[in-house]
Amino acid sequence: MTLRSLPVGDHGLLVELGSGDEAEALHAELLRRAADGRLPAVREIVPAARTVLLDGLADPGGLAAELPGWEIAPLARGDGATVEVPVRYDGPDLAEVARLWGVTPEEAVRVHSGTEFRVAFCGFAPGFGYLTGLPERFAVPRRATPRTRVPVGSVALAGPYTGVYPRASPGGWQLIGTTDTVLWDAAREPAALLTPGTRVRFVPLDVIPLDGDPSAAEGPTAGEPTAGEGSRT
The missing domain is CATH 2.40.100.10 (Cyclophilin-like)
Incomplete structure (x- = not known):
């Protein structure tokens, strides 16, 4: 997965991905981690065509450093309502x-x-x-x-x-x-x-x-x- 993280204000992070599929997969992974309590401070996760924006992060720089090491599975079309x-x-x-x-x-x-x-x-x-x-x-x-x-x-x-x-x-x-x-x-x-x-x-x-x-x-x-x-x- 190709990604680049850019700070947005004091508590935001914009993650740029290499494709729409990668953006969808990262968005799904972020939602899973937020639901599991692993992103406790995040207030909003907003996907776009090839980016995902996170707001409310206590340490955007720390998350930016972690993201390249995440194992993110390709999105399964059967997931979701x-x-x-x-x-x-x-x-x-x-x-x-x-x-x-x-x-x-x-x-x-x-x-x-x-x-x-x-x-x-x-x-x-x-x-x-x-x-x-x-x-x-x-x-x-x-x-x-x-x-x-x-x-x-x-x-x-x-x-x-x-x-x-x-x-x-x-x-x-x-x-x-x-x-x-x-x-x-x-x-x-x-x-x-x-x-x-x-x-x-x-x-x-x-x-x-x-x-x-x-x-x-x-x-x-x-x-x-x-x-x-x-x-x-």
Whole structure:
């Protein structure tokens, strides 16, 4: 694991990792250690695309010195609670996504709904989670021209990520479906339905039979987005 630790104020530490997978694995390990009481002073652990921020540390420098010696196992996709999100795969960009994947729209739905996702981190808007899980060959670019208004509940793809818009807003992601699931409710505890580490499965409202392994659908590797595209909406 490649990492670099940077101090943030008197009690914070920003850990930069070499990949999103490494950031997810470190975040999971930090949560385990915090739950076990091995990080007693930490107040907050915030993952991002390739970083993890810790706040409330009594000795950030001491933790920075320890981190390179930690044994951190690769993240097991089966860890964490699971949320099922019913989806109508009726998005205006579904056909384009299928074309980029080299499959039919029906096969694209099977691939997406047959994938177990995990919330890597949150951002952009309250309740918006960046979900990983699709194989790298299914990464798609953002739209060349963003929409001025994306409807609430839109299920979308950009780069390696899947996301669900918790409110109407401008956006440039590829829209493949819609859901009535409430992603953010200030009266709910927690307010965000999708929090880092949560597993997510998208369930088609129109049942599509799964013949074999959906992730085995073959198609050309979609182009990777330019730097930073996968973390913008």
